[in-house]
Amino acid sequence: MNFGYDGSVAVVTGGSSGIGLATVRVLLGSGARVALCARNASRLEDVASVLRRDYGEDRVLSRAFSVLDADEVNGFADEVKQTFGRCDLLVNNAGQGRLSTFAETSDQDWRDEYELKIFSQVLPVRAFLPMLREAQGAIVAVNSLLAYQPEPHMVCTSSARAGVQNMLKSLSVELAPDVRVNSVLMGLIESGQWTRRFAAREDQSVSRADWYGALAEKKGIPMGRLGDPEEAANAIAFLGSRAASYITGAQLDVSGGLARHI
Numbered sequence: 001m002n003f004g005y006d007g008s009v010a011v012v013t014g015g016s017s018g019i020g021l022a023t024v025r026v027l028l029g030s031g032a033r034v035a036l037c038a039r040n041a042s043r044l045e046d047v048a049s050v051l052r053r054d055y056g057e058d059r060v061l062s063r064a065f066s067v068l069d070a071d072e073v074n075g076f077a078d079e080v081k082q083t084f085g086r087c088d089l090l091v092n093n094a095g096q097g098r099l100s101t102f103a104e105t106s107d108q109d110w111r112d113e114y115e116l117k118i119f120s121q122v123l124p125v126r127a128f129l130p131m132l133r134e135a136q137g138a139i140v141a142v143n144s145l146l147a148y149q150p151e152p153h154m155v156c157t158s159s160a161r162a163g164v165q166n167m168l169k170s171l172s173v174e175l176a177p178d179v180r181v182n183s184v185l186m187g188l189i190e191s192g193q194w195t196r197r198f199a200a201r202e203d204q205s206v207s208r209a210d211w212y213g214a215l216a217e218k219k220g221i222p223m224g225r226l227g228d229p230e231e232a233a234n235a236i237a238f239l240g241s242r243a244a245s246y247i248t249g250a251q252l253d254v255s256g257g258l259a260r261h262i
């Protein structure tokens with residue numbers, strides 16, 4: 001699918017795996033030049049070299065760092081400016097969920113989770129904002145259905161997700177009309193996180209298809225399956241594109257019907 005990104009520059013945090021990597025591919029396939037980051041340098045470099053081979057040497061910029069390090073995020077923004085000269089779209093995707101009940105969650109866990117969820121949005125937005133304003137660009141935040149539909153076994157992730165959603169709403173008003181701010185609420189998307197949980201399954205004899213099928217049934221997903229990362233990426237690419245030019249402060253749920261709120 002082509003979302004019309006010719007001449008545009010996009011930044012995707014957490015672009016080396018899962019939803020982020022699928023988004024990078026959709027954006028490159030739609031004509032954008034893309035800068036991506038992640039912490040694990042060797043995995044990022046492997047991914048980036050395949051992307052350069054597939055889409056062209058001068059269309060991919062990669063840099064390994066944590067989005068929680070403000071100096072690194074600012075350095076990345078400088079590098080994007082020097083290399084590509086602009087930034088039209090920021091996709092704040094980096095992160096992961098934390099599985100723990102209230103009883104299992106320590107004070108440090110709460111602090112770590114809030115830091116990850118809030119600052120993985122705040123730091124990149126601050127660093128890329130001048131370029132986004134100049135380009136009349138867009139921010140798309142990858143968030144979770146947990147923001148509206150909390151799960152007791154993911155108590156701190158759910159609550160931090162709700163805080164992020166609240167912040168994004170304010171941001172969408174403050175940055176309008178220069179920069180649009182939207183979010184995508186993920187249900188269960190088959191990505192690195194779920195691959196790791198599948199690998200750690202209790203009964204190692206259960207096949208991948210059976211494990212994912214049982215998971216979809218247990219969760220009551222009306223579509224009867226997990227989402228594919230590309231399906232999530234398509235929603236992100238749409239919200240960041242010119243086709244969504246009058247959409248800001250909105251959230252789009254990509255959950256196969258799992259959302260119960262109206």
Ligand code: NDP
Pocket residue numbers: 013014015016017018019020037038039040041043065066067068093094095096097142143144145186187188189190191192193194
């Ligand atoms: P993956 O584990 O497949 O990908 C996560 C990506 O983020 C990797 O590239 C990882 O690379 C990077 N990353 C993680 N932490 C940081 C950090 N501090 N700084 C920079 N990069 C980082 O997971 P998903 O694709 O599933 O997750 C993408 C986003 O979607 C996450 O925010 C996740 O919480 C959210 N989400 C996913 C759902 C799902 O069902 N898959 C459901 C709800 C939300 P590295 O480890 O090398 O840093």
